[in-house]
Amino acid sequence: xxxxxxxxxxxxxxxxxxxxxxxxxxxxxxxxxxxxxxxxxxxxxxxxxxxxxxxxxxxxxxxxxxxxxxxxxxxxxxxxxxxxxxxxxxxxxxxxxxxxxxxxxxxxxxxxxxxxxxxxxxxxxxxxxxxxxxxxxxxxxxxxxxxxxxxxxxxxxxxxxxxxxxxxxxxxxxxxxxxxxxxxxxxxxxxxxxxxxxxxxxxxxxxxxxxxxxxxxxxxxxxxxxxxxxxxxxxxxxxxxxxxxx
Amino acid sequence: xxxxxxxxxxxxxxxxxxxxxxxxxxxxxxxxxxxxxxxxxxxxxxxxxxxxxxxxxxxxxxxxxxxxxxxxxxxxxxxxxxxxxxxxxxxxxxxxxxxxxxxxxxxxxxxxxxxxxxxxxxxxxxxxxxxxxx
Ligand code: FES
Numbered sequence: 191x192x193x194x195x196x197x198x199x200x201x202x203x204x205x206x207x208x209x210x211x212x213x214x215x216x217x218x219x220x221x222x223x224x225x226x227x228x229x230x231x232x233x234x235x236x237x238x239x240x241x242x243x244x245x246x247x248x249x250x251x252x253x254x255x256x257x258x259x260x261x262x263x264x265x266x267x268x269x270x271x272x273x274x275x276x277x278x279x280x281x282x283x284x285x286x287x288x289x290x291x292x293x294x295x296x297x298x299x300x301x302x303x304x305x306x307x308x309x310x311x312x313x314x315x316x317x318x319x320x321x322x323x324x325x326x327x328x329x330x331x332x333x334x335x336x337x338x339x340x341x342x343x344x345x346x347x348x349x350x351x352x353x354x355x356x357x358x359x360x361x362x363x364x365x366x367x368x369x370x371x372x373x374x375x376x377x378x379x380x381x382x383x384x385x386x387x388x389x390x391x392x393x394x395x396x397x398x399x400x401x402x403x404x405x406x407x408x409x410x411x412x413x414x415x416x417x418x419x420x421x422x423x424x425x426x427x428x429x430x431x432x433x434x435x436x
Numbered sequence: 437x438x439x440x441x442x443x444x445x446x447x448x449x450x451x452x453x454x455x456x457x458x459x460x461x462x463x464x465x466x467x468x469x470x471x472x473x474x475x476x477x478x479x480x481x482x483x484x485x486x487x488x489x490x491x492x493x494x495x496x497x498x499x500x501x502x503x504x505x506x507x508x509x510x511x512x513x514x515x516x517x518x519x520x521x522x523x524x525x526x527x528x529x530x531x532x533x534x535x536x537x538x539x540x541x542x543x544x545x546x547x548x549x550x551x552x553x554x555x556x557x558x559x560x561x562x563x564x565x566x567x568x569x570x
Contacts, residue, residue, distance in 0.1 A: 373499075374476045377464065377472075380465055
């Protein structure tokens, strides 16, 4: 039977659960970061990404409803995260639509759930299921640690080529979605870890958190890889990791 | 290993060579005392004065330019928007609050509350008060 880990051991176990399956290393991310994509590929990414991140406040609201009153810090974290997604400043999905329109697609195409891959649909469904059905610490591990905490490492690789005039050449305004998330998800990720470390207070809950963190990382990796296989491979062929400079 | 000294709280933290760390995140993780609120570059609650090591910081981000303006010339940065890659010493006013309620977040909240008031669920005055408290 699993033993209770102390906070440091548990944090390392959560970090280890994502190793080797981080979305920054998936084919679509690598092709993006190395300047291989075209605007039409980003447009397809945005159409899919909208249906994964668009309901993020909804996922969090289910977790919020499952969080007991005494866990005030966890409830406040979730509420603040929802507020930032929706009304803290520019709505985050509006920033995504701004980028998508710069890539040549339309708001109508973005909000159409018919324009996504089956894997994106699976990722969205998994997020809803976890948020509705799991203990709030487990759901936080899945959605905030497993998914959201990866964002800074992904976008810090992807934003520089986006705004480099010699690579993709987008403007600062068009790419605000990425710049915003690089920093805000650092803090969301850290606060998420703290909630999980505090409230996963049995060996069973700790193990479940590790499992769903790994599952979340797998889901995000599969979602990202499917984007390459569906939209990029017909143009560039199967992804060759040798194309990435050492 | 590089060291960040949090002069106001009298604490310091080392981080691995070759890494870039977000200053607010490292403060939260190790309970180093920086005040903060929005974590999104909007409120200015986490502004820090760079005492040493400005050369080891990431470039100024758009939201820092918007929020800090001329304060940037006085070596002020926003901890949530800034990454360190080497030795650093920072200080702040332990009682500091957000820069002002006219930030984009403040305006946005005010709009939300005031629009709510037009639908008859609160008076306009109540709306302003709530925006100020938020
Ligand atoms: S915490 Fe609000 S600007 Fe950094």
